Structure formats: structure tokens, C-alpha cells
Amino acid sequence: MNFNFLSPVTDAVLAHNELLSMQALGRKLKIHSSQNGIPDLEGVSIAIVGVLENRNDVNYIGEEFQLNEIRKSFYALFPGSWNTTIADLGDINRGESVEDTYFALKTTVSILIQKKIIPVILGGSQDLTYAIYRAYDNLMPMVNIVNVDSRFDLGDSAKPIKNNSFIGKVILDEPYNLFNYATIGYQTYFNSQEEIDLMERLYFEAYRLGEISNDITLAEPAMRDANLVSIDLGSVKASEVSLKQRLSPNGLDGKEICAISRYAGISNKVSAFGIFEYKPSYDDEVTAMLVAQMLWYFIEGVNCRIKDDNFLDDINHQKFTTLADTEQLVFYKSTKTGRWWVEIPFLSNVNNKLKKHTLLPCTHKDYIDACNGKIPARWYKAYQKNSL
Structure with missing residues (x-):
């Protein structure tokens, strides 16, 4: 070595x-x-x-x-x-x-x-x-x-x-x-x-x-x-x-x-x-x-690390769908830790290097904002970046 x-x-x-x-x-x-x-x-x-x-x-x-x-x-x-x-x-x-x-x-x-x-x-x-x-x-x-x-x-x-x-x-x-x-x-x-x-x-x-x-x-x-x-x-x-x-x-x-x-x-x-x-x-x-x-x-x-980001198993998370502006946003909440993620819609014509970035960490407040019709800034930036 x-x-x-x-x-x-x-x-x-x-x-x-x-x-x-x-x-x-x-x-x-x-x-x-x-x-x-x-x-x-x-x-x-x-x-x-x-x-x-x-x-x-x-x-x-x-x-x-x-x-x-x-x-x-x-x-x-x-x-x-x-x-x-x-x-x-x-x-x-x-x-x-x-x-x-x-x-x-x-x-x-x-x-x-x-x-x-x-x-x-x-x-x-x-x-x-x-x-x-x-x-x-x-x-x-x-x-x-x-x-x-x-x-x-x-x-x-x-x-x-x-x-x-x-x-x-x-x-x-x-x-x-x-x-x-x-x-x-x-x-x-x-x-x-x-x-x-x-x-x-x-x-x-x-x-x-x-x-x-x-x-x-x-x-x-x-x-x-x-x-x-x-x-x-x-x-x-x-x-x-x-x-x-x-x-x-x-x-x-x-x-x-x-x-x-x-x-x-x-x-x-x-x-x-x-x-x-x-x-x-x-x-x-x-x-x-x-x-x-x-x-x-x-x-x-x-x-204190806890593996809570595996969304293949439905038992480990709750899923929430909301409409913000004209976008349908899908949120996930870990039942283990209470941490939140939001899905970035995947664009078919985009470089597949980004495949693993389809779930974006976010806060509970981002979900509340989305429920009130406001698109979270993190989601918007990630979405725009995937569209480039």
C-alpha cells in the first residue's frame, strides 16, 4: 500500500x-x-x-x-x-x-x-x-x-x-x-x-x-x-x-x-x-x-449514520404527491429518520450519467411549500440542471 x-x-x-x-x-x-x-x-x-x-x-x-x-x-x-x-x-x-x-x-x-x-x-x-x-x-x-x-x-x-x-x-x-x-x-x-x-x-x-x-x-x-x-x-x-x-x-x-x-x-x-x-x-x-x-x-x-435512502421497500418510507404550480411533485419521507426527499422527473433525452440523482434530499418545509403551490428552490435548480 x-x-x-x-x-x-x-x-x-x-x-x-x-x-x-x-x-x-x-x-x-x-x-x-x-x-x-x-x-x-x-x-x-x-x-x-x-x-x-x-x-x-x-x-x-x-x-x-x-x-x-x-x-x-x-x-x-x-x-x-x-x-x-x-x-x-x-x-x-x-x-x-x-x-x-x-x-x-x-x-x-x-x-x-x-x-x-x-x-x-x-x-x-x-x-x-x-x-x-x-x-x-x-x-x-x-x-x-x-x-x-x-x-x-x-x-x-x-x-x-x-x-x-x-x-x-x-x-x-x-x-x-x-x-x-x-x-x-x-x-x-x-x-x-x-x-x-x-x-x-x-x-x-x-x-x-x-x-x-x-x-x-x-x-x-x-x-x-x-x-x-x-x-x-x-x-x-x-x-x-x-x-x-x-x-x-x-x-x-x-x-x-x-x-x-x-x-x-x-x-x-x-x-x-x-x-x-x-x-x-x-x-x-x-x-x-x-x-x-x-x-x-x-x-x-x-x-449516527442510518441507511434510510433505500426506497425499494415501501415499509421504510411514506410517499406524498402534491401539485405545485403546474408540476406534480412526489415526496418521500423516511419512517426511520423522518428525513425527506423529492423526486426529480427524469428527462428521457438527458445524459444518463445523472440516473442516480433522481431523488433529491429536501426538508419538510419544502413539502409544506409545495402543498401551498410553491416550487422548492432545490428541486427547481436540480430540474433545470438535468434539462441542460
């Missing part, structure tokens, strides 16, 4: 781990150490991988960073009532070039997903999401990405990839595997009108910070449909993080970003999860602890 890109967790973190309670998370992980090498991945469900790459940050001025404080904070937490085995595989160091780092990350993620292990990536700049997306090239025909971010990161795709333009590369670079892109927590004043218009034209989803803060459950259906979830720590408001991490007085608070991480974990589809734009500083404890708690909630979510 080719994991020779990975360097072990540092001795300083391991020494700190030895002092923790036997019940702490750090004592229950399978850890890649210089002494014992890469652990056996038999039975592992989740693998943490650090990536020490930030050279494509638009503000990069030569600084390096490490993830030791995040690991110390995470190891010191206590696990929930979990039945998953977690490994910490250490870090991918920066390569000769950024492309070398991308290749190492893409290869590592691809191997883990094929082994049915969820890679949890802790990273520098968010352009690393592009390399994770490319890991799916030979694994599945279409990929859904959710980006928790104050910006869309579409950028100018004609220019070299940066952490504020990587989604432009995802959309335009072959092979074209992106089916849906959703941004959660965007702030309008950080995005040009051209980018906002482009999101509309491509029928991508965008949830403003205000919408999410008013109703955090809006994030759940988007997460339920996601394969890859990427979180930019810049989406968190300044009061929640340490000095170097402060980007905006407005943003998601600690509770909201942890709830979103849990939604990502609960989703049966999410097979890769990443937290990016970590910038250590001397007063680092609070950001490191926030990232550790986000990891905890993601893992908690994974442990």
Missing part, C-alpha cells in the same frame, strides 16, 4: 498523548509514529491526514505551519459512544512543487476511499480541495461538493489555481465530474456580482450566512447530497478564533460550524471531509480547540 507520502505524528504530540487519561481519544486512535510506522488499517472507518501545504494561498509570504496544536486538542477530548475505529496517519509534507503535494493527496485520498475509509483532511490552503475532488476521477461518474465558506471561490479559472479560485478549476478542468456545488454561509459583500450571477446561471446552490444562522437545518439536505465537504475556517467569525485566523466580524459561530460538521458526518454519501485555512499563531489554543471539536462532531455524525 503506497502511503510513503506520509510523515509520522511528531514525538512532541505523542509525548503529550502519553500524559492523557486512558479514556481520552488520543489513547484510542491508531497513530502513525516514527517508532511503529503506519498502523494497520483493518477495521478503520475514519483516517485523519494533515497536509502541510499553503503555497497557493493568495496571501502566502513564505511561512510554514504545523498541526500539532490541533492534534493535542483533539487527542485530549473524550470519545462519544462510538463504534468506529479512527487512525491518524500523520502529515503529507509539501512536495517539491504544489503539484507534487496535490498528487500525494489525490493518491492518498483515492486509496482510502477505495478501502471504504473516510479521509478527514486538515490543511493549509483550501485549493487542496481540488486535489481531493480529482481523487474521485476513477471512483464515481459525478461528484457533489459542499463548501462551507464566506466566498464562492470561483475566481478567474484562466489564471493559475489559488485558494480563492479553485472551484473555477473544478468546473472547467476535464474530466467534468462536478454535478452540484453548494456554498453554505456565504457573505454577499465578499463576492462579486459576476460570481453571484454565475452561481445562478449554473444552477448551483448558495445559502447566505443569515439564512443559515436563522435556520441551521437548511444545511442538512445539501450535506445529505454531498460526496465531498470542504470547510474554510474563514467562514467562522473573528470572535470565535485566534489572532491570525480573524477574517471577518461576521460569520458562523462555534455552535453552528460544529452542527454543520455533524450534518456532514450523518450524511450517508459524504466520503471525504476537509477543514482548511488553518493559520497557527502564538495564541493558538482557541482555533485548535474549535477544529478539534469540529472533528469530534463529524465523527459523532458518522457514528
Whole structure:
């Protein structure tokens, strides 16, 4: 198994781990150490991988960073009532070039997903999401990405990839595997009108910070449909993080970003999860602890996964048909979890790559709206995308 890109967790973190309670998370992980090498991945469900790459940050001025404080904070937490085995595989160091780092990350993620292990990536700049997306090239025909971010990161795709333009590369670079892109927590004043218009034209989803803060459950259906979830720590408001991490007085608070991480974990589809734009500083404890708690909630979510999306068996769901505008909409409600889906009518002349996207996660409110004659926005966008 080719994991020779990975360097072990540092001795300083391991020494700190030895002092923790036997019940702490750090004592229950399978850890890649210089002494014992890469652990056996038999039975592992989740693998943490650090990536020490930030050279494509638009503000990069030569600084390096490490993830030791995040690991110390995470190891010191206590696990929930979990039945998953977690490994910490250490870090991918920066390569000769950024492309070398991308290749190492893409290869590592691809191997883990094929082994049915969820890679949890802790990273520098968010352009690393592009390399994770490319890991799916030979694994599945279409990929859904959710980006928790104050910006869309579409950028100018004609220019070299940066952490504020990587989604432009995802959309335009072959092979074209992106089916849906959703941004959660965007702030309008950080995005040009051209980018906002482009999101509309491509029928991508965008949830403003205000919408999410008013109703955090809006994030759940988007997460339920996601394969890859990427979180930019810049989406968190300044009061929640340490000095170097402060980007905006407005943003998601600690509770909201942890709830979103849990939604990502609960989703049966999410097979890769990443937290990016970590910038250590001397007063680092609070950001490191926030990232550790986000990891905890993601893992908690994974442990709460319930297979409720098999609609072949009538016992597991209720079916509701309603008329909204001139469209007949068919909704399904899982009797196990109470989660809702809506059917997208299948267009016979459409690319069959989209066959598996005929059922779209939605909310109970979407059903209520449809009963009142209002077509749900998620349904409309998916329908339009299938018609293109």
C-alpha cells in the first residue's frame, strides 16, 4: 500500500498523548509514529491526514505551519459512544512543487476511499480541495461538493489555481465530474456580482450566512447530497478564533460550524471531509480547540449514520404527491429518520450519467411549500440542471 507520502505524528504530540487519561481519544486512535510506522488499517472507518501545504494561498509570504496544536486538542477530548475505529496517519509534507503535494493527496485520498475509509483532511490552503475532488476521477461518474465558506471561490479559472479560485478549476478542468456545488454561509459583500450571477446561471446552490444562522437545518439536505465537504475556517467569525485566523466580524459561530460538521458526518454519501485555512499563531489554543471539536462532531455524525435512502421497500418510507404550480411533485419521507426527499422527473433525452440523482434530499418545509403551490428552490435548480 503506497502511503510513503506520509510523515509520522511528531514525538512532541505523542509525548503529550502519553500524559492523557486512558479514556481520552488520543489513547484510542491508531497513530502513525516514527517508532511503529503506519498502523494497520483493518477495521478503520475514519483516517485523519494533515497536509502541510499553503503555497497557493493568495496571501502566502513564505511561512510554514504545523498541526500539532490541533492534534493535542483533539487527542485530549473524550470519545462519544462510538463504534468506529479512527487512525491518524500523520502529515503529507509539501512536495517539491504544489503539484507534487496535490498528487500525494489525490493518491492518498483515492486509496482510502477505495478501502471504504473516510479521509478527514486538515490543511493549509483550501485549493487542496481540488486535489481531493480529482481523487474521485476513477471512483464515481459525478461528484457533489459542499463548501462551507464566506466566498464562492470561483475566481478567474484562466489564471493559475489559488485558494480563492479553485472551484473555477473544478468546473472547467476535464474530466467534468462536478454535478452540484453548494456554498453554505456565504457573505454577499465578499463576492462579486459576476460570481453571484454565475452561481445562478449554473444552477448551483448558495445559502447566505443569515439564512443559515436563522435556520441551521437548511444545511442538512445539501450535506445529505454531498460526496465531498470542504470547510474554510474563514467562514467562522473573528470572535470565535485566534489572532491570525480573524477574517471577518461576521460569520458562523462555534455552535453552528460544529452542527454543520455533524450534518456532514450523518450524511450517508459524504466520503471525504476537509477543514482548511488553518493559520497557527502564538495564541493558538482557541482555533485548535474549535477544529478539534469540529472533528469530534463529524465523527459523532458518522457514528449516527442510518441507511434510510433505500426506497425499494415501501415499509421504510411514506410517499406524498402534491401539485405545485403546474408540476406534480412526489415526496418521500423516511419512517426511520423522518428525513425527506423529492423526486426529480427524469428527462428521457438527458445524459444518463445523472440516473442516480433522481431523488433529491429536501426538508419538510419544502413539502409544506409545495402543498401551498410553491416550487422548492432545490428541486427547481436540480430540474433545470438535468434539462441542460
